[in-house]
Amino acid sequence: MDVRLRKLLGTDTLLPYWLLLPSIVFIGVFFLMPLFNAIMLAFRADNGAFTLDYFKKMVADVRFIEALKYTFLLAITIVPLQLITALAMALLVNTGFRGSRFFLYLFALPLGISDLAAGLIWLSIFTQHGFLNSILYSLGIIERPIYFISYQNTGLTFLAVVMAEHWRATAIVLVILVAGLQMISKDYLEAAEVLGARGWKKVWYVILPMLKPSLQSALIIRTIFALQTFAVVLALAGDIIPVLAGEAYFWHFLYRNSHVASAYAVFLMAISIGMTWFYLRFLRSRMEVIRG
Amino acid sequence: MAAEIRLEKVRKTFGKVVAVKDMDLLVEPGEFLVLLGPSGCGKTTTLRCIAGLERVDHGRVYIGGRDVTELPPSKRGIAMVFQSYAVFPHMTVAQNIGFGLRMRRAPKNEIKKAVQEVARLLQIDELLDRYPSQLSGGQRQRVAVARALVMRPEVLLMDEPLSNLDALLRLQMRAELKKLHREVGTTTVYVTHDQIEALSLGDRIAVMREGEIMQLDAPNEVYDMPANVFVGGFIGTPPMNFLRAEVRKEDGGVYLAVGDFSVEVHKEWQEKLEGMVGKKVVLGIRAENIEVRPTPEGGALPARVVVSEPLGAQQLLTVQVGKDVLKVATSTELSATPGQTIGLVLTKAKIRLFDEESGEALKFD
Amino acid sequence: MSYPRLLRRTLLYIGATAFALWVLIPIFLIAISSFTPPNEIYAWPKPIIPSRFSLDTMRFFLNSYGVLNSLRNSILVALLTLAFTLAVGAPAGYAVARFSFRGREAFRLGILITRMFPTALLAVPLAVTFIKWGLYDTLIGVALIHTAMALPFAVIITTGIFMGVPKDLEEAAMTLGCSRFGAFVRVALPLALPGLAAAAMFTFVISWNEVFAATILTVNNRTLPAHILTTIQASPLYFRFAGGFFMTIPALFFMFFIRRYLFHMWGGATAER
Known part of the structure; x- marks a missing residue:
């Protein structure tokens, strides 16, 4: 038999492909196909003709601009906040003080908490008779409850959403950064100390530059996820703060229009891909960034 | 079994x-x-x-x-x-x-x-x-x-x-x-x-x-x-030494020229090398098969000491012969300071010759 | 201990404690809310510690129409997701960890990209497809999209886990009379088991927490988060608080068990060492 043919048929050569086959088929059917279908639904009318009507309908909707605005506002506010908080936590844990592993576990706890649950948790704080108002009252700061969550106070409502999301999703950034910090060889740090870099100097000149890939990776992942913010907003603020993912949900669930819902989904995916492209284009060390 | x-x-x-x-x-x-x-x-x-x-x-x-x-x-x-x-x-x-x-x-x-x-x-x-x-x-x-x-x-x-x-x-x-x-x-x-x-x-x-x-x-x-x-x-610590040499013939005797000096070869090889006169070869010899004399007198190969390393039982000299660097093992009693010129006598029976181009050993049988 | 070192350590602990309180207090507050009598939820001003510990709020939540049913659905969907994800993802993780083959890097890159993709949004077109396939409003349908979301993580985690089991061990087993499969079952699998269990729990949590796709793909067979989300506007506050707390418990429980493997999930690079 031809050597190459035998080699191809030999289990050792083909085995890895057999092992990959299920996941490739799965990704094809439940990832690539719906991706394709989403585009089809968004651009094709029921009679099969290409149309931009659904996108026009989406853009013309009164809530669209608001949703777009809030989605971006949320991402722009939350992502930097989370990066800073997580970096502080990661550097703190990285000093390796006694009990730091335990604190790391505590800090990472919200990682397991869903966005819906996080929204409800912070609702108990921000609701009219919630904990925040009660505490402010008992401290004598206010006389009657502040309406943190209301159409009259969209600014405060927005802040409440920011606080809930900040609280929930900082843990993901933390985990990425701590993993990145663990990758930095102790040799570099010791070399830095020998060369006279201590404390903040060491952080600024050695740790941060080496942590850059992790920071960038966290930045991309969190931005993409922030753009999808949905359940936190719905649980905490109902429809006071419209967001793009929420609109997709409403169009599908309330208005039963999967075309416009798909248009929203495609729009969001396009923004996500665009954002990733933007980051990768303007930040260096691309592969490391995607690898996380 | x-x-x-x-x-x-x-x-x-x-x-x-x-x-x-x-x-x-x-x-x-x-x-x-x-x-x-x-x-x-x-x-x-x-x-x-x-x-x-x-x-x-x-x-x-x-x-x-x-x-x-x-x-x-x-x-x-x-x-x-x-x-x-x-x-x-x-x-x-x-x-x-x-x-x-x-x-x-x-x-x-x-x-x-x-x-x-x-x-x-x-x-x-x-x-x-x-x-x-x-x-x-x-x-x-x-x-x-x-x-x-x-x-x-x-x-x-x-x-x-x-x-x-x-x-x-x-x-x-x-x-x-x-x-x-x-x-x-x-x-x-x-x-x-x-x-x-x-x-x-x-x-x-x-x-x-x-x-x-x-x-x-x-x-x-x-x-x-x-x-x-x-x-x-x-193979060997130190590895075998190699010297560039040329097969020459003078007064009816075949010898190997290492730079300006000549190294005699085994009698048995004489006639076998006869046909290779003028050919460049590589001479291989192990460190322990080189006798060291304090001075290059009596036909010994002159070599300049570069480094001497005492290794307990013996000392290892790094010496230079022409452009080639050699490692030589000798007793610790011999005093060799860097820069000094010493004499080397190669044990004839232990010399190996290699083709300069292919690096293969020359076989004479 | 010198004075500056003592100061430094004190500051470290103060900082760590502050962050820990920031994380823990909201969890503590929702826990309290869930065990506050329903009428006290609306009291003004509300005391931080309720007048009495009460199971009424929790009982009301669990006895509400549809909750137990959706809880059962949630557990089933999560278990199905776990089974699908490991069945599909673990072999791929093993292949990536063990073999070098053409296309390996392309596959890994593809997985890393799907990990970052907003997969839940794919529920919208999938709803249309699932209606055709008869999978709409079924637990399997929800489990399938949850699997699509969890799969990249499962592949990455299992790759890390199998990389941690030296190839030599399996090869040794093969020289001692095992087939390739036998070597895997007798040597690699037992050693990978703790890691695989953590991967399973992580998958479970992903499915348990997911709400967008679950809501889009179901009508009657809601999962717990989908049920809570769709009834949220019509539910009293104490129902929402109890629901929020109830959804949090298993997550906290699982986090404890997978804490050693946390960095495999997002810190992909660590797993590759």
Whole structure:
């Protein structure tokens, strides 16, 4: 038999492909196909003709601009906040003080908490008779409850959403950064100390530059996820703060229009891909960034 | 019990890299063969091809006359000791050693007996109930050897088994492996990059480079009569010295010109070199075969001392002859300071000559 | 201990404690809310510690129409997701960890990209497809998209886990009489088991927490988060608080068990060492 043919048929050569086959088929059917279908639904009318009507309908909707605005506002506010908080936590844990592993576990706890649950948790704080108002009252700061969550106070409502999301999703950034910090060889740090870099100097000149890939990776992942913010907003603020993912949900669930819902989904995916492209284009060390 | 191993035109490539290049090899029954070479020379790949852990691209592998090329490792009648020992961390020492017999579905009491026997042989019978994490590196190594021996394999394969041990333990285990082989008599193929290990253990040594066997001979042959410049340079501490020389003839006598000086050759070589007059060659000589004189008088080769390193029993001089640098072993009594010119006398019988272009040894028979 | 070092250590602990309180207090507050009598939830000003410990709020939540049913659905979907994800993802993780083959890097890159993709949004077109296939409003349908979301993580985690089991061990087993599969079952699998269990729990949590796709793909067979989300506007506050707390408990529980493996999930690079 031809050597190459035998080699191809030999289990050792083909085995890895057999092992990959299920996941490739799965990704094809439940990832690539719906991706394709989403585009089809968004651009094709029921009679099969290409149309931009659904996108026009989406853009013309009164809530669209608001949703777009809030989605971006949320991402722009939350992502930097989370990066800073997580970096502080990661550097703190990285000093390796006694009990730091335990604190790391505590800090990472919200990682397991869903966005819906996080929204409800912070609702108990921000609701009219919630904990925040009660505490402010008992401290004598206010006389009657502040309406943190209301159409009259969209600014405060927005802040409440920011606080809930900040609280929930900082843990993901933390985990990425701590993993990145663990990758930095102790040799570099010791070399830095020998060369006279201590404390903040060491952080600024050695740790941060080496942590850059992790920071960038966290930045991309969190931005993409922030753009999808949905359940936190719905649980905490109902429809006071419209967001793009929420609109997709409403169009599908309330208005039963999967075309416009798909248009929203495609729009969001396009923004996500665009954002990733933007980051990768303007930040260096691309592969490391995607690898996380 | 002990089987012969035969490789016929075995080739193994990884992508574009040819790890084993159409190798022919015959290992006699009961022989201890060492595959020696620098890292990346294909010695481990050769071993893995024998074991069946790598599928050969081409060629055949025979063990005990049986064509095993297409057989999985489990059906080849081999046992292997890995560089990392590969002792199963989730099994006790006894379970580790008995693993292979269990796979053969040997009766329980037989397994127990065999395990105890081999454990005693390797002096780990006290450790049978422990887990590998409770063992030292040396003890794990013994478990790995015991696990292979208990199978009573036709062929025992060892991949750098001593390289993870510290120097003292390595010395001790080396002697023990040699003793074990004498007692058990299994055909053994042993991979190492350590030439001392190869010289001390092997019945024969196969020196490999870039997937090819450069020389396959008994240890003293490999040491004294390297087949080429590579083997001479790879084996021995320090490696063989090489001097550029030219075959010349004067007054009816053939001699080798090293720079402006002449080195006499063996009488037997005289006539054989006759036909090579004017040819450039490489002269090879080992450090211990050079006699050192305080001054270059009486026809000794003048050499300038570069460095002297006292090594306890002797001192090692790095000297320069023309453009070539040599290592010379001498007694510690001789005082040699850097810059000093000394005289070298080469032991005629120990001189090797190599073709300057191919690096192959010149054969005169 | 010198004065500056003592100061430094004190500051470290103060900082760590502050962050820990920031994380823990909201969880503590929702826990309290869930065990406050329903009428006290609306009291003004509300005391931080309720007048009495009460199971009424929790009982009301669990007895509400559809909750127990959706809880059962959630557990089933999560278990199905776990089974699908491991069945599909673990072999791929093993292949990536063990073999070098053409296309390996492309596959890994593809997995890393799907990990970052907003997969939940694919529920919208999938709803249309699932209606055709008869998978709409079924637990399997939800489990399938949850699997699509969890799969990249499962592949990455299992790759890391199998890389942690030296190839030598399996090869040793093969020289000792095992087939390739036998070596996997007897050596690699037992050693990978703790890691695989963590991967399973992580998958479970992903499915348990997911709400967008679950809501889009179901009508009657809601999962717990989908049920809570769709009834949220019509539910009293104490129902929402109890629901929020109830959804949090298993997550906290699982986080405890997978804490050692956390860095495999997002810190992909660590797993590759």
